[in-house]
Amino acid sequence: MKDQLLTPRLLLRRWREADREPFARMNADPRVMRFFPAQLSRAESDALVFRAEAHFAANGFGPFAAELRHTGEFAGYIGLVIPSFEAHFTPAVEIGWRLDATLWNRGLATEGAREVLRYAFEELRLPEVVSFTVLENRASRRVMEKIGLRRDPGGDFDHPRLPEGHPLRRHVLYRGKPG
DSSP states (O other), X not given: OOSEEEOSSXXXXXXXXXXXXXXXXXXXXXXXXXXXXXXXXXXXXXXXXXXXXXXXXXHSOOEEEEEETTTOOEEEEEEEEOOSSOOTTOSOOEEEEEEOGGGTTSSHHHHHHHHHHHIIIIISOOSOEEEEEETTOHHHHHHHHHTTOEEOGGGOEEOXXXXXXXXXXXXXXXXXXXX
């Protein structure tokens, strides 16, 4: 298990107590949470940090806290998780990210996700990584494409945790394999 990954601009590392406050602010931002069912309360955000660390403990990998190397500023997270719901493509390992809106459009998600994907394939030797989002989330879909994931149109699905008729229920599925 690796505790950190480095890119030219990011330190991807295990979570710290000091990450909780900026993470909670980020999860309460309507821009950041636009493609999620709701903004998160402080308690819900803290629970995500707890689950991230528990995922590392249980699986040897997880969603890394992302920090800007030149300032030490908390940026969000980028990492790997095993989805906890059942779908036609599970069990699987998902790559995902969530960055503070003030840091968007700088290529940071792509930079960090490329390194996480390299780690997934070269060090963890995973046979496949998936990613998914709602069709309208063009920014995340661009990151998926830039890191080499390919859309699997036959794999699109209704997220089982969202009720019938929810505007965010339909998701597009992307897949990536080593090499």
